Amino acid sequence: MSLSGRIAIAGAWEHPTRWAPDKSDWQIMAESARGALADAGLGIGDVDALFAAGMGMGPMGVVQLAEYLDLHPSYVDGTNIGGSSFVAHVAHAGAAIHAGLCETALVLYGSTAASNAMAIGTGLGGGRDAASGFSAPFGLTTVGGYAMVAQRHMADYGTTSEQLAEIAVTMRHHASMNPDAKMRKPITVDDVLESRIISHPLHLLDCCIISDGGGALVVTSVERARDLAREPVLMLGCGEALWHTGTGAPDLLTIAARDSGERAFRMAGVARDDIDLATIYDSFTITVLATLENLGFCKPGEGGEFVGGGRIRLGGALPVNPDGGGLSSNHPGMRGIFLVIEAVRQLRGECGDRQVADAKLACVHGTGGLLGTMHSGATLVLAKG
Amino acid sequence: MKHPTPGFDWETRFYWEGCARGELWLQRCRACGTVRHRPRAICPKCLSGEIEYIRASGRGTVYTFTVTHQNQHPAFRGATPYVMAYVQLEEGPRILTNIVDCEPGEVRVGLPVVVDFGEPEGEVAVPRFRPS
Numbered sequence: 001m002s003l004s005g006r007i008a009i010a011g012a013w014e015h016p017t018r019w020a021p022d023k024s025d026w027q028i029m030a031e032s033a034r035g036a037l038a039d040a041g042l043g044i045g046d047v048d049a050l051f052a053a054g055m056g057m058g059p060m061g062v063v064q065l066a067e068y069l070d071l072h073p074s075y076v077d078g079t080n081i082g083g084s085s086f087v088a089h090v091a092h093a094g095a096a097i098h099a100g101l102c103e104t105a106l107v108l109y110g111s112t113a114a115s116n117a118m119a120i121g122t123g124l125g126g127g128r129d130a131a132s133g134f135s136a137p138f139g140l141t142t143v144g145g146y147a148m149v150a151q152r153h154m155a156d157y158g159t160t161s162e163q164l165a166e167i168a169v170t171m172r173h174h175a176s177m178n179p180d181a182k183m184r185k186p187i188t189v190d191d192v193l194e195s196r197i198i199s200h201p202l203h204l205l206d207c208c209i210i211s212d213g214g215g216a217l218v219v220t221s222v223e224r225a226r227d228l229a230r231e232p233v234l235m236l237g238c239g240e241a242l243w244h245t246g247t248g249a250p251d252l253l254t255i256a257a258r259d260s261g262e263r264a265f266r267m268a269g270v271a272r273d274d275i276d277l278a279t280i281y282d283s284f285t286i287t288v289l290a291t292l293e294n295l296g297f298c299k300p301g302e303g304g305e306f307v308g309g310g311r312i313r314l315g316g317a318l319p320v321n322p323d324g325g326g327l328s329s330n331h332p333g334m335r336g337i338f339l340v341i342e343a344v345r346q347l348r349g350e351c352g353d354r355q356v357a358d359a360k361l362a363c364v365h366g367t368g369g370l371l372g373t374m375h376s377g378a379t380l381v382l383a384k385g
Numbered sequence: 386m387k388h389p390t391p392g393f394d395w396e397t398r399f400y401w402e403g404c405a406r407g408e409l410w411l412q413r414c415r416a417c418g419t420v421r422h423r424p425r426a427i428c429p430k431c432l433s434g435e436i437e438y439i440r441a442s443g444r445g446t447v448y449t450f451t452v453t454h455q456n457q458h459p460a461f462r463g464a465t466p467y468v469m470a471y472v473q474l475e476e477g478p479r480i481l482t483n484i485v486d487c488e489p490g491e492v493r494v495g496l497p498v499v500v501d502f503g504e505p506e507g508e509v510a511v512p513r514f515r516p517s
Contacts, residue, residue, distance in 0.1 A: 119457035133391025147451035155494035200452035248422035248478030
């Protein structure tokens with residue numbers, strides 16, 4: 001029997017903090033667990049599966065987390081494929097629940113990336129292992145990897161900085177309606193273009209913010225979810241993919257989203273046109289543009305035009321990141337969990353001023369790692385229950 | 386530019402020793418003919434361990450690039466702006482590198498470039514490229 005439609009997200013909670021120098025990552029995760037379990041109408045004793053990844057979690061991180069929460073899960077998954085991990089965790093939890101290996105999964109993230117002053121986008125370059133010798137001497141940064149994708153997109157298709165800036169402006173507009181968002185003051189295309197260059201052609205305002213924060217999800221079977229506190233959000237489709245430079249001839253404009261998206265949409269049995277909103281990892285403006293193309297919402301090369309004219313704004317044909325995304329709401333190092341949380345909130349219709357009218361179907365896509373070198377993609381198609 | 390020096394292991398030693406001689410070397414699988422970069426002991430396409438070494442011409446074109454204005458790594462803080470790029474080699478692979486010996490504003494996609502090992506830095510030389 002297909003996984004499609006059998007699994008539900010029964011609880012979701014985003015930690016409202018954006019600055020938490022007085023908290024540990026573990027505390028943020030525990031507070032998020034409390035929030036999501038209360039949302040679902042469950043307690044910590046109901047959890048029998050634990051899913052987590054983190055910037056500061058080492059190889060035993062999930063075991064440490066279980067100790068912190070005094071959990072003895074019968075199923076555990078510490079998959080860390082970058083910021084998309086939590087989108088993949090929902091799919092993995094669904095598969096495990098569907099296979100009967102566990103019943104109630106808790107997916108967690110928490111980080112004090114901002115108050116620890118982590119240089120996430122511009123801090124790479126070190127490492128003396130043999131593999132890094134092929135990137136570190138050249139000053140590869142996270143933003144630099146994405147900037148090379150943007151440059152090639154511009155060269156091939158004539159995409160402009162103005163078109164990329166439109167994405168940042170849209171996210172800020174959405175954030176202005178989100179009381180928890182870190183950056184709420186509206187900006188213009190000129191503001192983006194006049195902000196300093198970080199890695200040409202990407203400006204400061206083409207880059208996500210760095211915040212503290214965390215969140216949690218409760219995943220269970222549809223049958224069980226129907227007996228819980230909230231209207232379930234159904235997982236209709238899931239897919240994941242990895243992409244990298246392989247034997248050395250990368251096509252930088254083809255990203256993992258092409259494959260993970262195809263897998264998720266095929267499982268869901270819905271068309272791109274059926275989607276009411278998308279939550280897309282917006283580490284940088286180019287990430288959104290490349291993802292929209294690779295998910296099949298527009299053709300390769302059409303992304304620049306697609307994001308214009310209000311299409312990805314609230315009220316447009318495909319609102320993207322109504323919460324303001326990582327560009328304006330929050331980005332505590334890894335952001336995948338918030339993509340799922342916002343999609344759940346939208347499908348439940350609880351988003352107030354930023355609510356997408358009559359939202360029934362959402363596409364969630366997380367990117368982890370670096371477009372331009374190696375990265376992961378994880379896609380979900382979610383439906384109102 | 387003072388940069389983090391690459392680590393050696395037995396899979397990559399030939400490559401860095403070649404660089405120190407001012408030569409750019411690639412691997413080709415003897416079984417299936419796939420040319421690969423970065424070097425590794427086993428061909429990812431067919432898992433053969435039979436390796437042929439081919440010396441690259443050192444010529445290529447800029448596939449894409451970025452001018453980096455901010456890098457918090459101590460080795461690069463004082464080195465900005467610098468140009469990081471993928472260069473499309475004549476032999477097939479695209480190599481991550483820097484474009485040097487020109488103004489960042491002169492670099493464009495498609496620019497013909499040639500390898501330039503510059504002055505050896507410590508125990509190794511690193512393949513960068515300049516306009517040809």
